[in-house]
Amino acid sequence: MSGSGVVQVAGEVVANRRVGAYHHLTIVAPGVAELARPGQFVALAVGGPTSANLLRRCFSLHKVKASGTYGGTLDVVVAAHGPGTQWLTGLSTHDAVDVVAPLGRPFPLPAEPVPCVLVGGGYGSAPLFWLAEALRERGCHVEMVLGAASEDRLFGVVEARRSADGVTVTTDDGSAGRRGWVSDVLGEVVDRTGAGVVYACGPMGMLRSVTEVAQAHGAVAQVAVEESMACGIGVCMTCVMPVRGTDGTTRMVRSCVEGPVFRGDLVRWDAIGGGITRVPEDAVGAPRPGGH
Amino acid sequence: MVDMSTTLAGATLPNPVMTASGCAANGKELHRFFPVSDLGAFVTKTVMRDPRSGRPTPRMAETSSGMLNSIGLQGPGIDAFCEQDLPWLAAQGARVLVSVAGNTAEEFGEVVQRLVASPAWPCVVGVEANISCPNVANRGLVFACDPVSSERVVQIVRTRVPEGVPVFAKLTPDVTDIVAIADAVLRAGADGLTMINTLLGIVIDTDLLRPQLAGVTGGLSGPAVRPVAVRAVWQVTAAMRAGTIPTAPVIGVGGVRTGADALELVAAGASAVQVGTATFNDPSAPRRVLTELEEHLARHGFTRFADAVGVAHERMAAL
Ligand SMILES: Cc1cc2nc3c(=O)[nH]c(=O)nc-3n(C[C@H](O)[C@H](O)[C@H](O)COP(=O)(O)OP(=O)(O)OC[C@H]3O[C@@H](n4cnc5c(N)ncnc54)[C@H](O)[C@@H]3O)c2cc1C
Numbered sequence: 001m002s003g004s005g006v007v008q009v010a011g012e013v014v015a016n017r018r019v020g021a022y023h024h025l026t027i028v029a030p031g032v033a034e035l036a037r038p039g040q041f042v043a044l045a046v047g048g049p050t051s052a053n054l055l056r057r058c059f060s061l062h063k064v065k066a067s068g069t070y071g072g073t074l075d076v077v078v079a080a081h082g083p084g085t086q087w088l089t090g091l092s093t094h095d096a097v098d099v100v101a102p103l104g105r106p107f108p109l110p111a112e113p114v115p116c117v118l119v120g121g122g123y124g125s126a127p128l129f130w131l132a133e134a135l136r137e138r139g140c141h142v143e144m145v146l147g148a149a150s151e152d153r154l155f156g157v158v159e160a161r162r163s164a165d166g167v168t169v170t171t172d173d174g175s176a177g178r179r180g181w182v183s184d185v186l187g188e189v190v191d192r193t194g195a196g197v198v199y200a201c202g203p204m205g206m207l208r209s210v211t212e213v214a215q216a217h218g219a220v221a222q223v224a225v226e227e228s229m230a231c232g233i234g235v236c237m238t239c240v241m242p243v244r245g246t247d248g249t250t251r252m253v254r255s256c257v258e259g260p261v262f263r264g265d266l267v268r269w270d271a272i273g274g275g276i277t278r279v280p281e282d283a284v285g286a287p288r289p290g291g292h
Numbered sequence: 293m294v295d296m297s298t299t300l301a302g303a304t305l306p307n308p309v310m311t312a313s314g315c316a317a318n319g320k321e322l323h324r325f326f327p328v329s330d331l332g333a334f335v336t337k338t339v340m341r342d343p344r345s346g347r348p349t350p351r352m353a354e355t356s357s358g359m360l361n362s363i364g365l366q367g368p369g370i371d372a373f374c375e376q377d378l379p380w381l382a383a384q385g386a387r388v389l390v391s392v393a394g395n396t397a398e399e400f401g402e403v404v405q406r407l408v409a410s411p412a413w414p415c416v417v418g419v420e421a422n423i424s425c426p427n428v429a430n431r432g433l434v435f436a437c438d439p440v441s442s443e444r445v446v447q448i449v450r451t452r453v454p455e456g457v458p459v460f461a462k463l464t465p466d467v468t469d470i471v472a473i474a475d476a477v478l479r480a481g482a483d484g485l486t487m488i489n490t491l492l493g494i495v496i497d498t499d500l501l502r503p504q505l506a507g508v509t510g511g512l513s514g515p516a517v518r519p520v521a522v523r524a525v526w527q528v529t530a531a532m533r534a535g536t537i538p539t540a541p542v543i544g545v546g547g548v549r550t551g552a553d554a555l556e557l558v559a560a561g562a563s564a565v566q567v568g569t570a571t572f573n574d575p576s577a578p579r580r581v582l583t584e585l586e587e588h589l590a591r592h593g594f595t596r597f598a599d600a601v602g603v604a605h606e607r608m609a610a611l
């Protein structure tokens with residue numbers, strides 16, 4: 001419905017190209033670009049209308065275009081993993097894909113033109129170039145730190161050099177940039193630029209280290225998390241994470257609605273690990289001994 | 293044009309399609325895709341007395357044509373529900389079927405008492421007692437697996453809900469004889485039945501070689517369970533038609549993705565149909581199923597939805 005901030009449209013693939021280990025898809029999806037902001041995501045149905053894979057797959061919006069040859073489009077960067085992402089990366093031009101977007105809360109932009117560092121792990125860099133442009137339009141100095149396991153899993157290094165005022169690259173195996181993790185270099189970059197905000201998107205372990213480094217160097221971390229999602233629109237309650245509110249109380253909140261962007265220092269990293277997120281004992285409504 | 297209205301134990305609804313509890317939150321999210329008042333009724337997420345955080349994650353695993361979930365009845369508690377969610381639904385003009393639960397039979401009663409006292413109560417067209425949840429007082433055994441516990445809950449809920457507003461008992465298919473449970477709750481005063489809740493399952497993560505859900509077990513739902521739902525509705529309807537259990541309206545739920553799926557449940561005996569897991573695949577699913585169901589009824593030459601309810605029992609091939 002109009003005015004609701006989200007649209008469901010029958011999308012059409014207009015481009016699917018390989019970029020290193022990923023696929024970069026452009027999908028015609030009228031109405032999305034007008035509503036979307038950096039940090040928001042799209043929920044795609046996979047396998048067609050009779051698919052046995054019912055759950056939506058969520059991807060960061062890499063960029064959006066309000067009009068053009070095809071009408072409005074959106075771009076996503078997809079790593080083929082399970083059946084849904086394999087189906088998506090196998091799509092050809094003119095194939096149909098059902099789109100629900102934009103979803104979630106975008107990265108909050110600073111009111112003042114403060115220096116910012118944008119950190120992307122693997123395909124986690126996908127939403128950051130668009131964010132970099134928005135920040136630079138506001139007069140922010142923007143640097144990027146891109147990291148991945150190996151060179152083919154880095155996304156957008158060339159684009160980063162265009163979108164940012166400085167780029168640092170790390171790989172675990174040293175195949176590109178500095179050998180090591182983004183968190184190894186982040187402290188230096190924050191200190192050198194005097195950054196007030198660190199924006200990050202990538203695996204949970206990385207987001208936790210980024211939060212710690214940012215805090216240690218006097219910056220606020222804004223992290224886009226990736227929790228397992230079934231619907232993406234807030235109706236299933238599968239995507240919850242323990243996050244402290246401004247009142248200091250921890251609640252299990254839906255990362256598809258209240259996130260995916262959270263202030264890093266409010267996420268209860270102590271409850272997350274080993275592929276499981278526990279309910280902290282002090283969380284609202286946590287199970288009590290002898291019953292719930 | 294088909295007359296899509298349906299009457300459930302005195303509550304007349306403009307059409308028979310509803311959301312399923314826990315698959316539509318409390319309306320605001322789906323209202324971005326279609327007006328919640330378009331549905332015959334909006335079924336709310338099961339609400340308990342106190343706020344609940346639910347279970348650890350992962351809480352879900354995709355399965356062939358379905359999923360497992362172990363949400364653990366996360367919710368804000370009945371007071372917040374009455375202050376925020378119910379008035380919002382009332383303001384949209386929705387007809388609301390409120391799903392309630394308790395850790396004990398008495399707690400069901402407390403939840404209902406506070407619900408009935410809510411200023412937004414007039415939008416409530418029925419109460420669905422989710423008895424497919426663990427009874428803390430009975431070693432955590434699910435109420436609906438035990439006729440005595442089920443009866444007790446239904447008696448308490450029925451006495452607290454004002455006359456004229458029907459009470460539905462939502463049954464689990466994870467029992468040896470669902471007709472016996474249906475009989476027990478109807479004799480205890482339930483005005484109708486909702487069938488089915490999820491089926492208990494486990495998925496093993498073959499990379500980690502451990503259960504994929506943090507809570508180990510979860511409830512199976514989606515098109516994969518539809519034949520089980522159709523069977524449950526069929527068996528209970530057959531017993532009602534044979535006069536072996538009291539006659540009452542049945543709300544069918546389980547695996548409905550299309551209008552044809554809904555028609556299966558209707559033909560088996562359901563006077564209304566809920567759409568659950570399919571909503572995750574398509575947020576417009578409940579609204580779309582309504583349109584498609586009407587098209588199917590018209591194709592079969594029905595002028596009234598009510599005439600299709602249980603029709604398959606009359607069209608059995610002679611053996
Ligand atoms: C906000 C957000 C942004 C994301 N952005 C990107 C991106 O830009 N590029 C990219 O390649 N991937 C991204 N992901 C991860 C992507 O959603 C999963 O890799 C994908 O859903 C897995 O689907 P599958 O069919 O390959 O795997 P399966 O394991 O078969 O998926 C089964 C179910 O689990 C869910 N699921 C499994 N893994 C994940 C996961 N890591 N995150 C969320 N849900 C999961 C799926 O949605 C699906 O419902 C993002 C996830 C979220 C939550």
Ligand SMILES: Cc1cc2nc3c(=O)[nH]c(=O)nc-3n(C[C@H](O)[C@H](O)[C@H](O)COP(=O)(O)O)c2cc1C
Pocket residue numbers: 236237312313314315337338361363365391422462488489490512513514515517545546547548566567568569570
């Ligand atoms: C994520 C999820 C949450 C659910 N939560 C509830 C709930 O709170 N109360 C309830 O009575 N049923 C709950 N159910 C069960 C559904 O209402 C429904 O009975 C079941 O899923 C079968 O229908 P479906 O196949 O259309 O989903 C839940 C199901 C799912 C998938």
Ligand code: FES
Pocket residue numbers: 228229230231232233234235236237238239240254255256257
């Ligand atoms: S993914 Fe369904 S509520 Fe967040």
